[in-house]
Amino acid sequence: MKKINLILVLIVTIAGSQMQAQQTPAPAQTEAITIKGATAHIGNGTVIENSVLVFEAGKITAIGGPNTSSKGKIYNAEGKHVYPGFIAPAKSLGLIEVNAVRASNDQDELGDFIPHVRSIIAYNAESKVVESMRPNGVLLAQSTPQGGTISGTSTIVQLDAWNWEDAIVKEDDGIHLRWPNSFRRGRWWLGEERGYKPNKDYQKELDEIKMYFKNAEAYGKKPSASRNEGFEAMQGLFNGSKKLYLYARGEKEIIDAVTNLKQLGVNGLVLVGGYEAYKIIPFLKQHNIPVLVQRTHASPARDDDDYDLPYKLPKLLADGGLLVGIQNSGTSNFQTRNLPFYAGQVVAQGMAKEEALKLISSNTAKILGIDADYGTLEIGKSATLFVSDGDALDMRTNQLIHAFIDGRELSLETHQTKLWKRYMGKYSGK
Secondary structure, X not given: OHHHHHXXXXXXXXXXXXXXXXXXXXXXXXXXXXXXXXXXXXXXXXXXXXXXXXXXXXXXXXXXXXOOOOOOEEEEOOOOEEEEOEEEEEEOOOOEOOOOOHHHEOOOOOOOEOOOOEHHHHOOOOEHHHHOOHHHOEEEEEEOOOOOOEEEEEEEEEOOOOOHHHHEEEEEEEEEEEOOOOEEEOOHHXXXXXXXXXXXXXXXXXXXXXXXXXXXXXHHHOOOOOOOHHHXXXXXXXXXXXXXXXXXXXXXXXXXXXXXXXXXXXXXXEEEEOOOHHHHHHHHHHOOOOEEEOOOOOOOOXXXXXXXXXXXXXXXXXXXXXXXXXXXXXXXXXXXXXXXXXXXXXXXXOXXXXXXXXXXXXXXXXXXXXXXXXXXXXOOOEOOEEEEOOOOOOOOOOOEEEEEEOOEEOOOOOHHHHHHHHXXXXXXXX
């Protein structure tokens, strides 16, 4: 019996080790580095041809044209392109590895109102999913809890670390609220019709949210003798130290949510998803609400929507004067590496390339509150950037040759690149 138990322990241990990526985080930058000759896409709409970019101790110290002085180790990037690291918001990166393996899934906890649940303490810095982001230029992410009504608290991380403590860029940056739907699909398994029908519990669910916020605010003004960790976590929404990420799709839900939350004293609001946000752009502008819009590689939600609505939605919102970023909703974490190609889809809808680049760099950095250090290639900011053979928004040409986080040069090797090399050799006959 002991022998059987030992074998089972070994099997579980080996299987668990296979879910971890074999990566070694890069060491700190020790000498100045110059990237010379590349076309620099600054991330704020500016492009510098034949650029010179210098960074030391993890910070950009010079950027300009060919007359800018070089320093330290020189990388010849003539004919290449250099970009700021892309940022993936509102996604459970590092919190789930394999959907079917419950032990590797920490993206959701029990309870509907759990703002005190912090995603960062469950973040797996050695995730294979996390390391697969880097070869496409996704170097930063907002590791975000899922599920429930108030899902918990997110943290912004960089994607090359030994552990969650090393990964932190901005700790406990915001709380995530999933607004109820005023309509819902019929539950066919209960004999209901499959189509949409009014949600008879909508007002009740809305009132529960309002009551929770009111109780949390009252708790902050006069804490009770018994500690309430959920209410404590909510205080950042009232004092401005945290943002509230509001998940809502429909026109009615967005208006109801923004109106009620503003009345409850929450000012740092970010709309996530926003499928019908284009219908109420003046309302969102009036309340200064930025939008992390859903991914563009999606189908219309309803039969009477424009067939290309998901493709053009970011442009509609940006043209209306809103601050817009792109997030990867409703699909696997692995697909988050397609973030640059979601922005490329918006270029196909008529948005200028440098404006589309903002959707995954400077705009997202502003929305998340990390734009002082990330999102653009500017002097004094973090040297979190990459060099690509071609256009980073085009899946045919975005081939990274160098990538850096805070000046540390990363390995672009992942379990996927290893498999690619293995089977390319097999089928090419080498």
